Structure formats: structure tokens, C-alpha cells
Amino acid sequence: MPTTDDTSVPPGPLTGIKVLDLSVMISGPLAGMMLADQGADVIKVESPGLGDFMRYLGSSKGGMTGIFLNNNRGKRSIVIDLKKPEGIDLLKKLAATADVVIQNFRPGAVERLGIGYDDLRAVNPRLVYCSISGYGPDGPSSGHRVYDNVIQAASGLAGVQTDPRTGEPSLFRTLICDKVTSLTAAQAITAALFARAAGNAEGQHVVLAMLDAAVAFMWPDSGMDAVLLDDDANRTPTIGENYGITRLKDGFAAVSVVSDDEFRGLCATYGRPELADDPRFSSMMARGQNASQLVPLMSELNAQMEAADFVKRAQANDVPAASVVRIPDLPSQPQIENNKVFVEREHPTAGRVREPRPAARFSSTPARVGDFAPSAGQHSDDVVAEIGLDPVALRAAGVIH
Secondary structure, rough: OOOOOOOOOOOOOOOOEEEEEEOOOOHHHHHHHHHHHHEEEEEEEEEOOOOHHHHHHOOOOOOEEEHHHHOOOOEEEEEEEEOOOOHHHHHHHHOOOOEEEEEEOOOOOHHHHHOHHHHHHHHOOOOEEEEEOOOEEEEEEEOOOOHHHHHHHOHHHHHOOOOOOOOOOOOOOOOHHHHHHHHHHHHHHHHHHHHHHHOOOOEEEEEEEEHHHHHHHHHHOOOOOOOOOOOOOOOOOOOHOOOOOOOOOOOOEEEEEOOOOHHHHHHOOOHHHHHHOOOOOOOOOHHHHHHHHHHHHHHHHHHHOOHHHHHHHHHHHOEEEEEEEOOHHHHOHHHHHHHEEEEEEOOOOOOEEEEOOOOOOOOOOOEEEEEEOOOOOOOOOOEEEEEEHHHHHHHHHHEEE
């Protein structure tokens, strides 16, 4: 929801869309937050007690964790006891007024509660219902509990990260599968909403497995060799297999040299322009054939250059290069500042916080950094009152908290 009541600010692209977010952790909540940033009214539905475990995980201040802030801004919160029949009835009443439901319970759980797609479609045929799970609703692994690192292993992503020197796979030190699933979910939900608006569907069930999202994310480049099934294919390493960090005299950088012009620029960066005309290195094919001679030479030249000077000279010679930036240094990077990536503001209990704005910039229907992630049940009374129910009575009955 917007952080301002200024009616002169254009509405976001999803203004008028109401979302019930029943999900926890990251794979669903981040998708809901992206919809909220784009103007949707996202109502986070939690259970009494623990609720979303992200409220308690990691760095915190004043009862608010950084990870919960990062995945739930712009939402309103209602706490409903779904173990009570009255709680299920309330959820169905809310679903009757909603456009979207997001849930990431384990397969079968929502059906047992009576709030699966068919149950809620009965009260709202126009509902876009997004079910997220680790492996999908059926199959040999369907019921298994997962976290991001487990899907990294199962999807091949950890295998892609295998160290060529040791043969040991490794994990991305970021929750890549959770976040890719969220991005996929948000795109699929908006596509389903478009299909509804265009008259191509009434409502529909969007089924999304983290495993499927991770494989689809990885395959376009990591599968560039595996996609060709015939034995006579001309095979080369994938682009990512050639990735490596450039170790310099006082730091690290990433640099990519593909074309002959880029290699010539790299040689000029080193102050060794004559290397570009060396027959061993003067073409892409020659460099590949003589990599055993080129790589040690480049390592020796890198060790003589300071990182800042290397990157500055490389960029001046039109060579793609950047220093390795650590998280604490990210906000002060000139391009990050230029793009106004981060917003800093005062949280009522957590103090000063820093958050990235929505990445996509809309010229006519701008997305916004929504209100702070809500406390549990912060909006329970308002949400039920909006659909004509008595919050006092529901609280007294223990249906809402």
C-alpha cells in the first residue's frame, strides 16, 4: 500500500487488486510484497502464536527482524485461527472479496483445512489462486519438507557451482531458489490477472514448484550444452564454467573478455598492447588453444595492478569490468546512488532502516516502497470491518487476534 496519501501521485499498476497472502518464509511473501509495491492491497494472513517464522529469524530490533521487513512491506496483517470453523468461514468471506490468494503450505494441507483452490473457487470463481510448494503437488518427492538450500541441490544449481579444481559442489550464499520462485509467482499471478481481464479465463489455479522455477531459471545458460541431445553436437563449456574472480594486487574484480576488441582493450589496460598482436592470442580461437600460456601471464599481470586502477583503466578501454563490492559498501557505490536504489527511513520500533526500492520503474503507474511490514494482527479489525463483520465479536470468540 502507498506510503503517502498524496492523490497527485499516480496509482500503481495493480491498484484495485486485493491479495490474500497466506504464505510464510520467502517464496510466497516476497511475491506478495512485489504485488504490494505495485499497488495491490495485500493482506497477510497469519495463524495465532508463531505465525510467520521470519518474524523471529536473524537480526532484529524492537521486535522486528530485517528479513521480515525485507519480504513483507506494504501489507496489512490479520491473524485468523484457522483451526476454528469460524476462522475458515472468515477466510472464505475474505476470499469472496479478493482477486488473488497466495499459499505455500505443504501439498494437501490447505485441502484438509477446506481452503484449497476448489473450496475458495466455490465462493469466488474469479479468484487467481497461487499454490507454491517445494517439489509440486504430486510425485515421489512431493510431501518432503524443503528449504532453499535443498532445492539448490535438487535442481542442479549446486552442481553448477562445482569447483573445477576440487570437484566439490557448493551452494549460492543467497536464497536464490526462494527468490526466483517469488519472481516467477509474481509474474504468473499478473499474467493470470491479465488473462481474466482479457476475457480468456475467469479465474485459475497457478501451481508452482520451487524445483521447477529453479530449473527454468538455471537452464537458459547452464543447459546450453545439455539442451543438444545428439552425439555429433559441437560441444563447448557453458559461459558460466569460464567464470572466475580476478585476483589483483589489493583486491578482486570481475572481468569478461570475449571479442578480439575486448582482448585488445585488456592488453592496453595492462600497459601491454603488443600482446593483442601476439599470434598465440590474436584471435578467440588462438586464445582458447593457448590458454595454458595466456592464463599464467594474465595472473602475473593482475598481481601487479591495484583493483581500483585496473577497473578504471579497463572501463576506459571498453572492457567489461567491476570491482567486487561487499554488502556494507553497496549503498555508497556511485551508480547505486545515481539509481536511487535504496530508501532510508525511520521505523517506529526498529529505528533507521534501509530498503531497496522496487527495481522496475513504471513511467505512468509507478511502483512505491510500501508501508513498513506490519506487526502480527495490526490490521485485523480493519480487514474484517471492511467486509461488514464485527471485529469485537470475532475477537471475543478467538477467531481473530
